[in-house]
Amino acid sequence: MTWLVTGGAGYIGAHVVRAFLAEGIEPVVLDDLSSGHREFVPDGVTFVEGQVQDTQLLRETMRDLDVEGVMHIAGYKYAGVSVTKPLHTYSQNVQGTASVLEAMNDAGVHKIVFSSSAAVYGTPDVNLVTEGCELHPESPYGESKLIGEWLIADQAKALSMTDGATPLQHVALRYFNVVGSGTEEVYDSSPHNLFPLVIEALLSGKTPRINGTDYPTPDGTCVRDYVHVADLATSHVAAAKAMAEGRELQPVYNLGSGDGLSVRQIMDAMQRGTGHSFEPVIGERRAGDPARIVADGSAAARDIDWRMRHDIDQMVTSAWQARTAH
Structure with missing residues (x-):
């Protein structure tokens, strides 16, 4: 086949x-x-x-x-x-x-x-x-x-x-x-995705940014899948x-994950996974950013072996290792 x-x-x-x-x-x-x-x-x-x-x-x-x-x-x-x-x-x-x-x-x-x-x-x-x-x-x-x-x-x-x-x-x-990587041979090189944006900022000595901390979510930052x-x-x-x-x-x-993660949770995991301590720069909300978008993956779990096999720390660690390998 x-x-x-x-x-x-x-x-x-x-x-x-x-x-x-x-x-x-x-x-x-x-x-x-x-x-x-x-x-x-x-x-x-x-x-x-x-x-x-x-x-x-x-x-x-x-x-x-x-x-x-x-x-x-x-x-x-x-x-x-x-x-x-x-x-x-x-x-x-x-x-x-x-x-x-x-x-x-x-x-x-x-x-x-x-x-x-x-x-x-x-x-x-x-x-x-x-x-x-x-x-x-x-x-x-x-x-x-x-x-x-x-x-x-x-x-x-x-x-x-x-x-x-x-x-x-x-x-x-x-x-x-x-996000993440399943092998150090491949990494996310997008100039627009959150993980590579944070990683490239850390590699160049800059401080990652959070856009808005006043959303109606547990920690005030946007929640995404x-x-x-x-x-x-x-x-x-x-x-x-x-x-x-x-x-x-x-x-x-x-x-989808079924529960999602906040931008603040991502930033905290980035500090743990990369070994870089930082306090994110807080900016204004971006126009059009909804507070929460999370998907139900139960149908895919039933039919096409969908499971969240990696937690947030594994996502960050694998992304960092793959990027720094290059």
Whole structure:
């Protein structure tokens, strides 16, 4: 069984590649290296350099390498920046997904696991986000991920109405803040995520910052879902295996912690895990930041081996060790 991992040279994709290898499943990586790193791809894994919008390259790769399914992780993932780069975001995330689906159809590939996002929910007014919550994306990034889900569902529906067509097995995984590392070979190099922002500040002798301490939460700072990247990768591969076994899955799953962590808790863990003592700089609230966003992962726990196997100290320690190894 061979699976194509789009974006497999990126932070999340590279962990999924390693999770496939651990299960004895052969991965093939396609990545344009715009934010990924060639050195993140393990030795011996087939690597194809190219853009996810290149339908012909996708088609040839799937046919030539006898691909059974696609783990579609490639995409432009910076929600805040997407507001100023909507055309780029839609090209990467919407056209890219359409190209993947077209190539799959031409190559006779009928399984896809889609890396979606909790950004499709926007700012939910509930204590715990479930898959049934209303969808109100608030950025081009969130909108593009929701459209990606629609595209996949529409293609599956179209095939179901086509005589003689093989059904499209599909699932979208929605997740929030992905942190930590499962190997020192791979680290989060995003210039926008909280963990790398704090770590880079400490490495350069600067003091990390908290934006707002007057939220209606236990310690006054925002509460968010933080999940370990290796746990996330495990459930991606579990979804692929479930498809191969013919098990029925929901169309979408939240990969959430169920309780969340505050920014202050993250800062305290950063001090413990890095050995750097500091008192965070306190800034004003950022416009639009909700007090709490936490997801219910019970459905994924039931169906695709979702579990929080790492606590906050393990998240921080693994992230720090992977970054400082480079």
